[in-house]
Each structure stands twice: as structure tokens, then as C-alpha cells.
Amino acid sequence: MDSALLPPTTIASADPMVPRPFRIVRRLREVDGCFTLVLESQDGRPYVFRPGQFNMLYVFGVGEVAISVSGDCRDPGGLVHTVREVGTVTRAMAALRPGDSIGVRGPFGHPWPIEEAYGQDVLFVTGTIGLAPLRPLILEVLNRREHFGKVVLCYGSRGTHDILYEGQLHQWRGRFDMQVHVTVHSAPAGYRGRVGSVANLVKIARFDPEQTTAYVCRSETMTRPAVQALYERGVTADRIYVTLERNMKCGVGFCGHCQMGGSFMCKDGPVYRYDTIEHVFSVREL
Amino acid sequence: MERTAPTTGRSALPEAAILDREGLDALIAALRGDGYAVIGPRLRDGAIVLDPVESADDLSWGLIDEQDGGRYRLVPGDAQTAFSHTVGPQSWKRHLYPPRQTLWTGRRDGRGFTVETPADPVPHHAFLGVRACDLAAMAVQDRVFGVAPHEGRSAGQERFTDSGYAARRAAAFIVAVNCGRAGGTCFCDSMGAGPKAAGGYDLALTELPGCGTPAFLAEAGSATGAALLARLPGHAAGPQDRAAADASVEQARAHMGRAMVPDAGPLLARNLEHPRWAEVAARCLSCANCTMVCPTCFCTTVEDTTDLSGDHVERWRRWDSCFTVDFSYIHGGAIRQSGLSRYRQWMTHKLSSWWEQFGTSGCTGCGRCITWCPVGIDITEEARAIHDSEGRG
Numbered sequence: 212m213d214s215a216l217l218p219p220t221t222i223a224s225a226d227p228m229v230p231r232p233f234r235i236v237r238r239l240r241e242v243d244g245c246f247t248l249v250l251e252s253q254d255g256r257p258y259v260f261r262p263g264q265f266n267m268l269y270v271f272g273v274g275e276v277a278i279s280v281s282g283d284c285r286d287p288g289g290l291v292h293t294v295r296e297v298g299t300v301t302r303a304m305a306a307l308r309p310g311d312s313i314g315v316r317g318p319f320g321h322p323w324p325i326e327e328a329y330g331q332d333v334l335f336v337t338g339t340i341g342l343a344p345l346r347p348l349i350l351e352v353l354n355r356r357e358h359f360g361k362v363v364l365c366y367g368s369r370g371t372h373d374i375l376y377e378g379q380l381h382q383w384r385g386r387f388d389m390q391v392h393v394t395v396h397s398a399p400a401g402y403r404g405r406v407g408s409v410a411n412l413v414k415i416a417r418f419d420p421e422q423t424t425a426y427v428c429r430s431e432t433m434t435r436p437a438v439q440a441l442y443e444r445g446v447t448a449d450r451i452y453v454t455l456e457r458n459m460k461c462g463v464g465f466c467g468h469c470q471m472g473g474s475f476m477c478k479d480g481p482v483y484r485y486d487t488i489e490h491v492f493s494v495r496e497l
Numbered sequence: 498m499e500r501t502a503p504t505t506g507r508s509a510l511p512e513a514a515i516l517d518r519e520g521l522d523a524l525i526a527a528l529r530g531d532g533y534a535v536i537g538p539r540l541r542d543g544a545i546v547l548d549p550v551e552s553a554d555d556l557s558w559g560l561i562d563e564q565d566g567g568r569y570r571l572v573p574g575d576a577q578t579a580f581s582h583t584v585g586p587q588s589w590k591r592h593l594y595p596p597r598q599t600l601w602t603g604r605r606d607g608r609g610f611t612v613e614t615p616a617d618p619v620p621h622h623a624f625l626g627v628r629a630c631d632l633a634a635m636a637v638q639d640r641v642f643g644v645a646p647h648e649g650r651s652a653g654q655e656r657f658t659d660s661g662y663a664a665r666r667a668a669a670f671i672v673a674v675n676c677g678r679a680g681g682t683c684f685c686d687s688m689g690a691g692p693k694a695a696g697g698y699d700l701a702l703t704e705l706p707g708c709g710t711p712a713f714l715a716e717a718g719s720a721t722g723a724a725l726l727a728r729l730p731g732h733a734a735g736p737q738d739r740a741a742a743d744a745s746v747e748q749a750r751a752h753m754g755r756a757m758v759p760d761a762g763p764l765l766a767r768n769l770e771h772p773r774w775a776e777v778a779a780r781c782l783s784c785a786n787c788t789m790v791c792p793t794c795f796c797t798t799v800e801d802t803t804d805l806s807g808d809h810v811e812r813w814r815r816w817d818s819c820f821t822v823d824f825s826y827i828h829g830g831a832i833r834q835s836g837l838s839r840y841r842q843w844m845t846h847k848l849s850s851w852w853e854q855f856g857t858s859g860c861t862g863c864g865r866c867i868t869w870c871p872v873g874i875d876i877t878e879e880a881r882a883i884h885d886s887e888g889r890g
Contacts, residue, residue, distance in 0.1 A: 226614065230612060232612065272801070272807055311609070314603075458824070461799075470819075470850070472845075473650060473849075473853025475854065479650055497769070497832075
């Protein structure tokens with residue numbers, strides 16, 4: 212695979228507030244409550260994104276939600292979104308079938324930095340559906356594999372039945388140039404895999420803490436123990452990237468909903484270098 | 498339209514003239530003749546609001562506003578003055594950034610749908626009577642909506658411009674008015690935003706009181722403004738007229754009703770867990786009045802509507818407020834559940850995090866949030882309380 216830099220991000224739409232219609236070409240069932248849609252543009256214009264960016268997905272007559280892109284940024288075959296059914300819009304989205312249309316605004320947001328980790332070990336820390344927004348980054352790091360030292364994925368799920376992209380995890384584990392550690396929070400008797408927290412995986416993973424960039428994609432509550440485990444291994448805050456979540460309405464910094472302190476999560480985030488937000492991370496209800 | 502940039506001060510040699518009441522009337526007529534809808538301060542429902550004006554007679558002659566925390570009253574003043582009142586409950590943002598707008602409409606088309614954007618004509622507004630604080634607020638919103646560059650966190654990386662705001666802003670003709678009187682809740686001087694307009698206008702008027710008849714020093718701030726001024730009946734302004742105008746502005750500066758403590762931004766940033774937040778939250782009703790009257794508050798939400806057939810949809814954008822619980826809702830619940838966190842969000846955003854975002858304060862000292870707060874919460878008093886507590890160690 213070509214390891215050259217990605218083409219520059221282009222402005223997706225003349226008016227960022229107006230959705231572009233995309234057609235659903237495939238629908239995949241994932242773990243319980245999750246599904247993946249593969250979309251193709253209906254207006255003929257190309258769609259270019261960077262790992263970590265998100266779209267505002269619109270279901271006709273229902274509403275709009277912010278969903279991270281989950282596919283390979285070098286794959287022109289389709290725009291991939293893995294979605295969990297949690298609210299009105301995502302439930303309506305779950306009922307859509309191939310041939311139906313969906314509105315797309317984006318891509319929005321600050322992507323995961325990649326070149327910053329060149330020459331270092333790379334550690335991915337994630338759990339449950341957090342693997343979906345992280346997958347484009349993992350794929351891109353593997354696309355440019357020769358620029359990195361060790362590549363390690365620490366993944367945790369609640370049980371043995373909600374391991375997202377399980378087939379792909381097996382495939383990655385089969386590679387000689389990648390460590391994949393999977394843990395579950397609880398397992399039936401006789402389960403031969405690892406049981407426990409993702410933070411424990413960080414403790415046992417093999418990487419050089421002095422020369423590692425860590426990418427953490429977890430809920431806000433679970434980010435804290437992950438960062439703590441990284442600190443204990445000696446990874447400093449300026450080499451830890453985390454992602455956060457807020458209410459999004461516009462995606463371009465005009466509506467104000469996604470503010471956290473002095474940043475707009477939709478354009479300054481959702482990916483942050485941890486040392487830039489550490490001072491506000493512990494303030495409740497900010 | 499060439500206009501002095503908001504930050505570069507007024508043009509070097511403003512052309513100036515003295516207008517009387519007929520001259521002011523001629524100004525309004527000339528703007529209307531040029532195709533502008535003139536919006537100015539006029540009396541409605543016991544308050545001075547920003548409505549269409551057709552002649553100088555529509556302006557708020559001889560009215561003074563008494564403003565204090567949670568209090569607004571109009572009382573008679575000098576009948577020969579049109580602008581001795583200060584700012585009312587409305588700000589110009591409602592004309593640059595309307596409270597409700599259709600973003601697009603959609604129609605079901607088989608298993609898909611089509612989207613159309615409404616072809617709204619851009620209104621050509623002439624804003625008559627824009628005070629320095631509100632002019633500064635426009636410069637603030639210019640940064641928010643990607644119209645002007647800024648030195649904030651994402652400086653130089655802005656990819657998006659709000660096209661509706663940009664079009665309305667570019668089409669607007671601005672007649673500023675320098676304040677000769679400060680209101681009870683005004684604190685523009687301590688925010689560096691007034692009481693004299695620093696630029697960003699086409700024409701600036703300064704009322705010269707005590708002349709027995711209405712008299713205005715009119716100064717051009719743009720080529721368009723100068724061209725218009727040349728068409729008006731007036732006589733050339735002399736040094737004594739400028740001196741009188743400056744004295745009038747200094748009079749306003751000397752009588753500011755309030756003052757903001759210096760360096761409020763860093764002060765609030767290091768006091769996010771201060772006990773004062775709980776104290777003010779106990780008084781705050783979370784009514785959102787402050788955000789609605791604020792000339793820089795820009796938050797919006799979207800509403801999707803569907804007709805009964807389910808085949809036609811509309812997306813509307815409307816003003817929203819960080820004081821609602823819904824504002825910060827994500828799956829699982831709202832981030833800012835408590836009134837404390839919502840008041841803190843509003844005040845720290847205005848005075849502190851705005852600097853990080855856009856390289857400027859989000860407050861211009863217009864005082865509306867104090868006047869229109871139903872319980873009279875005073876942003877300058879809240880900042881001072883935190884400031885003074887630090888002094889006590």
C-alpha cells in the first residue's frame with residue numbers, strides 16, 4: 212500500500228449546513244445493537260476524510276446525529292459508518308436498508324495526528340464501540356507501517372458477545388507486525404481469554420514508554436483510568452491523544468453546543484492532545 | 498463597500514459635517530432612496546427597540562432610559578435630542594443573524610430525497626444608531642462566523658463561513674452613534690469597546706446637546722459614507738464642533754454605570770471551582786434572558802419539521818441558550834445538569850474562554866444582561882466578587 216501522505220482535505224460542501232444525499236449500498240450486522248452502513252455519494256462528488264473525523268448523518272424526516280467515520284480513508288469504495296442504536300435518529304437509521312438514502316454533512320473535526328508518531332511505538336487503547344472511530348487510524352497506521360516501531364492495540368469489551376469487528380481483530384492478531392490484546396469485563400466459565408480492565412492490558416503490553424504515542428478512544432469516564440495506566444507506564448501527557456464527545460448541531464463551530472472550556476469540540480476536537488485539556492478534564496459539568 | 502476595519506481605528510481624515518434635524522431626515526431619506534431598509538431605535542411597548550424607521554420623526558426624541566439590574570424605564574429628557582437614550586433590549590444581531598431561519602427544505606423522492614436551499618434575497622439594511630458597544634459586538638460576531646480573521650485557538654484554520662451572516666453583514670450600511678450619555682448598566686469603557694465608535698462604520702453621528710436645536714456631528718468612516726454625506730444638507734464641521742463632540746463622549750465615559758474588573762478572563766479561568774458560582778446559581782432562574790439580549794451570544798439549535806404526509810421536511814435554525822438543560826444533552830444525559838454549571842458556562846465563555854476561541858472578549862460592556870435579568874444579576878458584580886475574594890487570600 213502506498214505510504215505517501217493523504218491528499219489535502221477539501222471542503223465537503225459549498226454550504227456546510229446542507230446535507231448531501233448518499234445511498235446505502237451495504238448494511239452489515241455488528242454486535243448487538245450495532246450496525247455498519249456503507250454509503251456512496253449520489254451527487255458524484257468525491258468524499259475525502261482523515262481518520263478521526265466525523266459526519267453529521269441525517270435520516271429523512273427524523274433528524275441528524277454526529278457519527279465518526281469507521282472505514283479506510285484510502286478506500287474509495289464507500290463511506291463506512293458503524294452506528295449504535297441509542298436514540299431516535301440511530302433507531303430510525305437501523306431500519307434503513309440498501310437502496311435507501313441518508314444525508315451526509317462533513318467531514319468535520321480535527322483528525323488524529325499521524326506524522327507526529329513517526330519513528331515511535333504506537334499504542335491504541337479502546338473499548339466496545341470505541342474501536343469504530345479508531346479503526347480508520349489503525350488502518351492508516353498499518354498502511355504506513357514502515358514509519359512506526361511496535362504497533363499495539365489494547366481492546367476491551369463488556370462480555371464475549373460484544374467484541375466489535377471480531378473478525379478484523381483476529382486478522383490483525385495474525386499479523387507479525389502488530390500486537391492485539393483483548394480483554395472482556397465478564398466471561399462465562401471456561402472462557403480462555405483475558406478477563407479484566409483495559410488498563411490492565413496497558414500494563415502488560417510491550418512498548419517503549421519513552422518512545423510511544425498513545426491514542427485513547429474511550430468514553431469520558433473510561434478515558435481517565437486509561438490515561439492513568441499510561442502515566443504509570445511512563446507515557447507523558449504530550450504523547451497521549453484522547454477523543455471526547457459533546458452535543459453537536461452544526462459541526463462547524465457556529466452553534467456553540469459542543470464547547471468545552473475554550474474549545475469547540477467539532478472543530479478543535481474531537482481529538483485532543485491530553486496535555487492541552489488536562490486542566491479542564493477534571494472540572495465537573497464543564 | 499470600503500469600510501474601516503473594526504480594529505484599525507477610524508480613517509485618518511474623516512470628512513465631517515454638521516447636520517440638523519432636517520439633515521438627519523435627509524440622511525434617512527437618502528438611505529431609503531438608495532434602496533436600504535433603515536432600521537433605527539424607536540419606541541414600542543414601553544421600550545426602545547430596533548424597528549424600521551421612515552423619517553427622523555420615528556426616532557426616540559426626548560426619551561431617556563433609566564437602567565439598573567432588572568430595571569428599565571423610559572422618562573422624558575431633552576426634547577431636542579434623538580439619541581440620549583442608550584441601548585434597549587434588542588441588538589443588531591437579530592437583523593444580521595435572525596432568530597429563526599430556514600436552512601433548507603427536503604422532499605421525499607422514491608427511496609431517496611432531494612434537498613433545496615431557500616433563495617432568500619439578502620436584505621439591504623441601513624442600521625441607524627449603532628452604539629460603540631454594538632459595533633464592537635459585530636466585530637466579535639464577524640470572528641465567530643468566519644467573516645473576519647482572529648487570533649484564537651483555530652486561527653488561520655477556519656474552513657467555514659456562515660454565508661447568510663456574511664451576506665447580510667456585507668450589505669449593511671452602518672450609521673454609528675457615539676454616546677453622549679451612559680446608562681446605569683453600561684460598562685463599555687472598562688471593556689475597551691466604547692463609548693466612542695472606533696471604526697467599522699460608514700457614518701458616525703455625535704449628538705451635540707445644548708445647542709437649543711438638534712445638531713449632529715456626522716463623520717464618514719468609509720468611501721460610501723463620505724459619498725452619502727456629501728449629498729446631505731449640512732455645513733462643514735469646525736474644530737469647536739469636534740471639541741464639543743469629544744466633550745460629549747467624555748461626559749458619557751465619566752458616568753459609566755458599572756465597570757468590569759481588569760483581567761476578568763484569567764481571573765475566571767483560575768476560579769472554575771469558586772464558591773461564588775453556587776451563590777449566583779441560587780439566584781439565577783436559568784431563564785436565558787441574558788443570552789437573548791446579548792449582542793454577541795451566537796448559539797443556535799436546529800429544528801426539523803415534517804408535514805403530515807411525511808414527504809416534505811424543513812430544517813430551521815433558531816437561537817438557543819446555554820442556560821437550557823437540553824443544550825448540552827448527549828446520550829445518557831446533559832453535561833451541564835446544574836444551574837451552577839450553566840451560569841458558569843455563560844459567564845466564563847463571555848469573559849474568559851472567548852479569548853481562547855477568538856482572541857477577544859465576548860463581552861462589550863453593553864449592560865443588557867444586567868438590565869434584562871429578571872433578578873438583576875450583574876456580571877460586573879459577580880466578577881468583582883471573585884476578584885475581591887482572591888484579594889482576601
